[in-house]
Amino acid sequence: xxxxxxxxxxxxxxxxxxxxxxxxxxxxxxxxxxxxxxxxxxxxxxxxxxxxxxxxxxxxxxxxxxxxxxxxxxxxxxxxxxxxxxxxxxxxxxxxxxxxxxxxxxxxxxxxxxxxxxxxxxxxxxxxxxxxxxxxxxxxxxxxxxxxxxxxxxxxxxxxxxxxxxxxxxxxxxxxxxxxxxxxxxxxxxxxxxxxxxxxxxxxxxxxxxxxxxxxxxxxxxxxxxxxxxxxxxxxxxxxxxxxxxxxxxxxxxxxxxxxxxxxxxxxxxxxxxxxxxxxxxxxxxxxxxxxxxxxxxxxxxxxxxxxxxxxxxxxxxxxxxxxxxxxxxxxxxxxxxxxxxxxxxxxxxxxxxxxxxxxxxxxxxxxxxxxxxxxxxxxxxxxxxxxxxxxxxxxxxxxxxxxxxxxxxxxxxxxxxxxxxxxxxxxxxxxxxxxxxxxxxxxxxxx
Amino acid sequence: xxxxxxxxxxxxxxxxxxxxxxxxxxxxxxxxxxxxxxxxxxxxxxxxxxxxxxxxxxxxxxxxxxxxxxxxxxxxxxxxxxxxxxxxxxxxxxxxxxxxxxxxxxxxxxxxxxxxxxxxxxxxxxxxxxxxxxxxxxxxxxxxxxxxxxxxxxxxxxxxxxxxxxxxxxxxxxxxxxxxxxxxxxxxxxxxxxxxxxxxxxxxxxxxxxxxxxxxxxxxxxxxxxxxxxxxxxxxxxxxxxxxxxxxxxxxxxxxxxxxxxxxxxxxxxxxxxxxxxxxxxxxxxxxxxxxxxxxxxxxxxxxxxxxxxxxxxxxxxxxxxxxxxxxxxxxxxxxxxxxxxxxxxxxxxxxxxxxxxxxxxxxxxxxxxxxxxxxxxxxxxxxxxxxxxxxxxxxxxxxxxxxxxxxxxxxxxxxxxxxxxxxxxxxxxxxxxxxxxxxxxxxxxxx
Numbered sequence: 088x089x090x091x092x093x094x095x096x097x098x099x100x101x102x103x104x105x106x107x108x109x110x111x112x113x114x115x116x117x118x119x120x121x122x123x124x125x126x127x128x129x130x131x132x133x134x135x136x137x138x139x140x141x142x143x144x145x146x147x148x149x150x151x152x153x154x155x156x157x158x159x160x161x162x163x164x165x166x167x168x169x170x171x172x173x174x175x176x177x178x179x180x181x182x183x184x185x186x187x188x189x190x191x192x193x194x195x196x197x198x199x200x201x202x203x204x205x206x207x208x209x210x211x212x213x214x215x216x217x218x219x220x221x222x223x224x225x226x227x228x229x230x231x232x233x234x235x236x237x238x239x240x241x242x243x244x245x246x247x248x249x250x251x252x253x254x255x256x257x258x259x260x261x262x263x264x265x266x267x268x269x270x271x272x273x274x275x276x277x278x279x280x281x282x283x284x285x286x287x288x289x290x291x292x293x294x295x296x297x298x299x300x301x302x303x304x305x306x307x308x309x310x311x312x313x314x315x316x317x318x319x320x321x322x323x324x325x326x327x328x329x330x331x332x333x334x335x336x337x338x339x340x341x342x343x344x345x346x347x348x349x350x351x352x353x354x355x356x357x358x359x360x361x362x363x364x365x366x367x368x369x370x371x372x373x374x375x376x377x378x379x380x381x382x383x384x385x386x387x388x389x390x391x392x393x394x395x396x397x398x399x400x401x402x403x404x405x406x407x408x409x410x411x412x413x414x415x416x417x418x419x420x421x422x423x424x425x426x427x428x429x430x431x432x433x434x435x436x437x438x439x440x441x442x443x444x445x446x447x448x449x450x451x452x453x454x455x456x457x458x459x460x461x462x463x464x465x466x467x468x469x470x471x472x473x474x475x476x477x478x479x480x481x482x483x484x485x486x487x488x489x490x491x492x493x494x495x496x497x498x499x500x501x502x503x504x505x506x507x508x509x510x511x512x513x514x515x516x517x518x519x520x521x522x523x524x525x526x527x528x529x530x531x532x533x534x535x
Numbered sequence: 536x537x538x539x540x541x542x543x544x545x546x547x548x549x550x551x552x553x554x555x556x557x558x559x560x561x562x563x564x565x566x567x568x569x570x571x572x573x574x575x576x577x578x579x580x581x582x583x584x585x586x587x588x589x590x591x592x593x594x595x596x597x598x599x600x601x602x603x604x605x606x607x608x609x610x611x612x613x614x615x616x617x618x619x620x621x622x623x624x625x626x627x628x629x630x631x632x633x634x635x636x637x638x639x640x641x642x643x644x645x646x647x648x649x650x651x652x653x654x655x656x657x658x659x660x661x662x663x664x665x666x667x668x669x670x671x672x673x674x675x676x677x678x679x680x681x682x683x684x685x686x687x688x689x690x691x692x693x694x695x696x697x698x699x700x701x702x703x704x705x706x707x708x709x710x711x712x713x714x715x716x717x718x719x720x721x722x723x724x725x726x727x728x729x730x731x732x733x734x735x736x737x738x739x740x741x742x743x744x745x746x747x748x749x750x751x752x753x754x755x756x757x758x759x760x761x762x763x764x765x766x767x768x769x770x771x772x773x774x775x776x777x778x779x780x781x782x783x784x785x786x787x788x789x790x791x792x793x794x795x796x797x798x799x800x801x802x803x804x805x806x807x808x809x810x811x812x813x814x815x816x817x818x819x820x821x822x823x824x825x826x827x828x829x830x831x832x833x834x835x836x837x838x839x840x841x842x843x844x845x846x847x848x849x850x851x852x853x854x855x856x857x858x859x860x861x862x863x864x865x866x867x868x869x870x871x872x873x874x875x876x877x878x879x880x881x882x883x884x885x886x887x888x889x890x891x892x893x894x895x896x897x898x899x900x901x902x903x904x905x906x907x908x909x910x911x912x913x914x915x916x917x918x919x920x921x922x923x924x925x926x927x928x929x930x931x932x933x934x935x936x937x938x939x940x941x942x943x944x945x946x947x948x949x950x951x952x953x954x955x956x957x958x959x960x961x962x963x964x965x966x967x968x969x970x971x972x973x974x975x976x977x978x979x980x981x982x983x
Contacts, residue, residue: 091547091869099539121839125699131877132696236840238694245693245870246686248580249860251573374846377825391569392684392857395847398822399840409840412697421539422693422870429579 092200092226092423103138104419105172109164109190110179111144111151114204114231117408118177119153122415129412133419137412140172168193175200175418177411183207195219195227200423202414204231204407209426210305210320213312214435217426226423228414233306234259234383236406237399238413243313243387244428250389252314256351256534259306259364261381261401262290262297263328263348267366268379271336271345277329289381299327300348300364307350311362312427314387315354317435324363324441330527331366334490335451338498342484344368344449344531345376351532355439362438365530368449373534374398386534394535442507447483450499450509452516452526454487464495467521471497474519480504480512494523500531540648540674540871551586552867553620557612557638558627559592559599562652562679565856566625567601570863577860581867585860588620616641623648623866625859631655643667643675648871650862652679652855657874658753658768661760662883665874674871676862681754682707682831684854685847686861691761691835692876698837700762704799704982707754707812709829709849710738710745711776711796715814716827719784719793725777737829747775748796748812755798759810760875762835763802765883772811772889778975779814782938783899786946790932792816792897792979793824799980803887810886813978816897821982822846834982842983890955895931898947898957900964900974902935912943915969919945922967928952928960942971948979 106122108115122129122137130136142155143164161167164186167176176194178201180187187208194201196219203209209216209229220227230240234257243255258264262284269280281298284290296302304325311318328348339346347369352362369376374396378384383401388394400406417423454467464487472485481502489495501509509528516526554570556563570577570585578584589607591614609615612634615624624642626649628635635656642649644667651657657664657677668675678688682705691703706712710732717728729746732738744750752773759766776796787794795817800810817824822844826832831849836842848854865871902915912935920933929950937943949957957976964974 117839121697125697128699129697131879134878236695237843238690241689241694242686242845245865246689246861247684247857248864249569249573249577249857251576374825377822389857391565391853393848393851393854395685395845397690397843397845399843403841405839406841409695409697409837413694416696417693420872424868430582431579 092220092224092425099421101134103136104415105138105140105174106177106415107141107143107167107170107173108139108177108179109143109167110181111142112179113404114407114411115144115179116151116153117404118179118411121408121412129416133416135419137415137419141167141170143167165189165193168197168199173199175202175415177415178203178205179411181205181207183211188212191216191227192219195223195225198223198225200226200418202228202411202418204229204411206232206302206305206309210308213308213317213320213426217432220426221432226418227426228417228423229309230414231407231410233309234385235399235401235403236409237383237385237397237401238410239310239385239397240313242385242395242397243310244424247387247389247392247395248428250392252354252387252389254351254353255310255314255385255387256349256375256532257307257310257385258347258375258378258383259303259350259385259401260297260348261383262294263303264378264383265289265381266298267328267331267336267346267348270333271340274333276333277331298329300325303348303350304364307352307362307364310385311352311360315352315360316358316433317427318360318362319435319437322437324438326365328366330525334496335527335529338451338488339368339449340371342500343371345371346529347375349375349532359439360436361444363441368529368531369534375534388535442510443505445503445505447503447531448501448509449529449531450501450526452497452522453524454495454497455521455523456494464489467495468497470521471516471519472499474515475499475512478512478515480508540668540672540873547869549582551584552863553586553588553622554625554863555589555615555618555621555623556587556625556627557591557615558629559590560627561852562855562859563592563627564599564601565852566627566859569856569860577864581864583867585863585867589615589618591615613637613641616645616647621647623650623863625863626651626653627859629653629655631659636660639664639675640667643671643673646671646673648674648866650676650859650866652677652859654680654750654753654757658756661756661765661768661874665765665880668874669880674866675874676865676871677757678862679855679858681757682833683847683849683851684857685831685833685845685849686858687758687833687845688761690833690843690845691758692872695835695837695840695843696876698840700802700835700837702799702801703758703762703833703835704797704823704980705755705758705833706795706823706826706831707751707798707833707849708745708796709831710742711751712826712831713737713829714746715776715779715784715794715796718781719788722781724781725779746777748773751796751798752812755800755810755812758833759800759808763800763808764806764881765875766808766810767883767885770885772886774813776814778973782944783975783977786899786936787816787897788819790948791819793819794977795823797823797980807887808884809892811889816977816979817982823982836983890958891953893951893953895951895979896949896957897977897979898949898974900945900970901972902943902945903969903971904942912937915943916945918969919964919967920947922963923947923960926960926963928956
C-alpha cells in the first residue's frame with residue numbers, strides 16, 4: 088500500500104497528459120479556455136502539456152465560443168472511460184446519479200484518473216468511489232467540488248496534514264451568503280433578496296439546494312471525511328435559512344454577532360464526529376464573519392497550527408475552472424493522493440445526533456400584538472423567561488425591542504444546552520398566547 | 536527534466552523516512568513533539584513513519600523537555616549532511632550564512648532532501664539553492680519560512696497553479712501587525728506598544744527585522760519567485776513603520792482605510808516585476824484589513840481564480856512546527872517540486888524601481904504651531920495645497936484636523952503619481968515654515 092495513486096500519472100512523464108472532458112457548460116468551456124490561454128505556463132509548471140483530445144456534451148451543434156475542431160466527440164459521455172486516447176477524464180456534468188456516476192465509476196475501473204467538480208456525487212457515493220480509487224490505484228481529484236476556486240481540499244488534506252484538527256467551519260454556499268449579506272446591508276427581506284438573486288441568475292429557480300443547506304452539506308461531508316473521518320451523508324443534520332429576518336440579523340449584530348449559514352464539523356472523543364449545516368450566530372470579529380457576498384471561506388483549527396482561514400470566490404466559471412485545472416496540474420506533476428488523504432479505509436459512521444449536542448442558542452419570539460397596540464413588553468418578557476426558567480432553560484441574556492411598524496420581539500440568549508432541549512421548548516413557547524407564529528432558535532458558534 | 540525531484544523520496548516507499556534535525560530551539564523541539572504526538576496520524580496519512588534519528592544543537596546538556604535518548608548527536612550540524620542514516624535534513628538553526636547555509640548546501644549536494652524554516656537563507660541564496668536542488672534532483676522545502684503555520688507556499692505553488700497571478704499582497708510579519716493593531720485599538724503610541732511587545736517577548740531587543748520590513752521582505756521575495764519569477768533580493772524596496780502615529784491610523788480609518796505593513800508584488804508587462812514592503816493604506820473592507828494582532832495573511836489574485844486570501848498564525852512553536860511537518864508529510868507522500876514550482880530556471884531580475892511606480896498617496900504634515908496656538912489651519916491648508924498644485928501634485932482630497940493637545944495636521948490624498956514625485960515633494964514641504972518636522976507619505980493600495 089502506498090500513499091499515492093499512480094495509475095495514469097507519473098512524476099517522471101514528459102508526454103502530454105491527454106484529457107477527455109464530459110460536460111461543456113460554463114465550467115467545461117472555462118476549463119478549455121484556461122488550458123489554452125495558459126498552455127505555456129502550465130507546461131512550465133508541470134513539464135508536460137495538457138492536451139484536450141475528446142469531449143462529450145448533450146448538444147453537438149451549440150456554439151460555445153470555444154473551438155472544438157479536431158476533438159473526438161462522444162455522444163455518450165460514459166464512452167470517454169473506454170477511449171484509449173485519454174489519460175484523465177474530466178467530469179463536469181453534475182448530478183449524483185446517471186451519466187456522471189456511470190462515467191466516473193467506469194473511468195476508475197478502467198484505470199483512468201478522474202477530475203470532477205461534482206460535490207453531490209463525491210459526497211453521496213464517497214465509500215464506493217474511495218474503494219474504486221483504491222482498488223484500481225487510480226486517483227480521483229475533486230478540488231472544484233468544494234468552495235469553487237479556493238484550494239480548500241488541498242489546505243485540509245496537505246496544508247494542515249501535520250495537525251490533528253479539532254474543528255472546521257465554513258461558509259460553503261455563495262448564494263445563501265449573498266442573501267444574508269444583502270439583508271444585513273440593505274435591510275431588505277429574505278424573499279425580496281432571493282427574488283432579485285433569482286432574477287440576476289445567482290440563485291436557481293428552485294433555490295432549495297442553496298438556501299436549505301444541501302449544497303453546503305455535500306461540501307461539508309467531503310471536508311469532514313478528510314479532516315476527521317468519513318460520515319454517512321444521510322445522518323448529517325441540515326437546516327436552512329428561510330426563517331431568518333433582517334430583524335434577527337440586526338439584533339444579532341447589536342449583541343456582537345453575525346448570522347452566517349455555516350457548515351461545522353468537530354472531532355469528538357472516541358472517534359466520534361459532529362457535523363451539521365445551520366444558520367448560526369458567530370462572533371462579529373471572527374474570520375468568517377468578515378466573509379460577505381458570494382464569497383466562500385473555511386476555517387480549520389488544530390492544536391499546533393491554530394486556526395487557518397482561506398477565502399475566495401466559491402463558484403463561477405473562472406474560479407471553478409481554476410480549481411479543476413489545479414487538479415490536472417497536480418496529476419501532471421505526478422501528485423495524487425487517496426480520496427481522504429489517508430491509508431486506512433474507514434467505513435462511514437453516523438454523525439453524532441445533533442439533538443444531543445450542547446450549544447448556546449439565540450431565541451427570538453414575536454409578541455402576539457398588533458403593531459400599533461400598546462402592550463407591556465416587559466411583562467411579556469418576564470412571563471416568557473419565567474416559563475423558560477421553570478422548564479430548566481438557563482438564560483444568559485434577555486431583551487425586547489419593537490421594530491418600526493411591527494409587534495415587539497423578545498430576544499433571549501441561552502447558556503449551553505443540548506439542542507433537544509431547545510427543540511422541546513419551541514412548541515411550548517409557540518403554544519402560549521403571548522407569542523405569535525413560530526419562535527426562532529439559532530445556534531451560537533464561538534468561532535475564532 | 537521532470538516536474539518532481541525524487542532524490543531521497545518516493546511515493547511507493549513504505550520504510551520510515553529518517554530525519555536529522557539541526558537546531559533544537561522552540562521550533563526544533565516543537566517538531567519533535569509534534570512528530571511523536573501525531574505518529575499514528577502521520578503514518579496513516581503517508582503510509583510511512585517519520586523517524587528522528589539524529590540531532591544537532593549548540594548545547595548538548597540543556598533540558599529541552601523532549602527525550603533525545605537513542606538519537607545520534609552531532610556537535611557540528613554540517614555533519615548531518617554526511618550521516619548515512621538520514622534521508623531528510625531538517626534545518627531549524629536560522630541565519631542566511633554560516634552553519635545553516637553550509638548544512639543546506641552540503642545536504643543537497645549529498646542528495647539529501649532538506650526541509651527548512653529559514654526565510655533569510657532561501658530569500659538571499661535563492662538562485663544557488665534552486666540550482667543545487669535541480670542539479671542533484673533533490674527537494675528543498677520551506678513552507679515554514681513564509682507565514683508560519685499558514686500553507687502560503689502550497690497555496691501559491693499548487694493551489695492557484697492553474698492561474699497567471701497578477702498581484703499578491705501579504706501581512707507577512709506578525710510583530711509589526713500586532714503593533715499597528717494595538718495602536719489602532721488602544722490609541723497608544725508606537726514606541727509605547729513596541730516596548731510592551733519587547734517586554735512580553737513578541738518583539739526582539741533589536742526590532743529592526745520586524746518593524747523595518749526585512750523579515751517581510753524575505754518572505755515576499757520567496758512568494759514573488761513562485762508566483763511571478765525570481766528577483767534580486769537586494770533590489771526589493773523596503774520601508775518601515777517607525778514614522779506612523781496613532782493619528783495616522785485614526786485619520787486613515789475616517790477616510791475608509793486601514794494602515795497595514797504590507798509586502799506587495801505585481802506582474803508587469805514584458806515579464807517585469809514590482810515588489811516592495813511598505814506600510815500602506817488599504818480599503819477598510821478588504822480581506823487583509825480584517826487581519827489583526829500577530830496574525831499573518833496573504834491575498835493572491837488571478838484572472839480566473841479571483842482573489843484568494845489565506846490567514847492564520849504567522850509564527851510561534853506550534854504553527855511553525857505544523858508547517859515543517861507538513862513539508863515532511865509531502866516528502867513522505869513522494870511529493871516534492873522544484874523550488875519555484877517551475878521547470879525553467881530563470882535568473883533573478885531586478886525589481887522595477889519603486890520610484891517609477893505610480894500610486895495614490897496619503898500625505899500628512901504637522902503644522903508649525905504650538906498645541907494651544909490659535910492658528911488658521913484653513914489658511915495653512917490652502918497655502919500647502921497651492922504649493923502642491925504648483926508642483927504638479929494632483930490632489931483628490933484634503934482636510935485638516937487638530938488632535939487633542941497637539942498642533943493641527945494637514946491630510947491630503949493624491950491621485951496616482953510615481954513615487955519619485957512624492958519623494959521630490961517631501962523635502963519641499965519640509966522646508967516651508969508652515970510645517971513642523973518631516974511630513975509622512977504612505978502608498979494607498981487598492982486591495983480586494
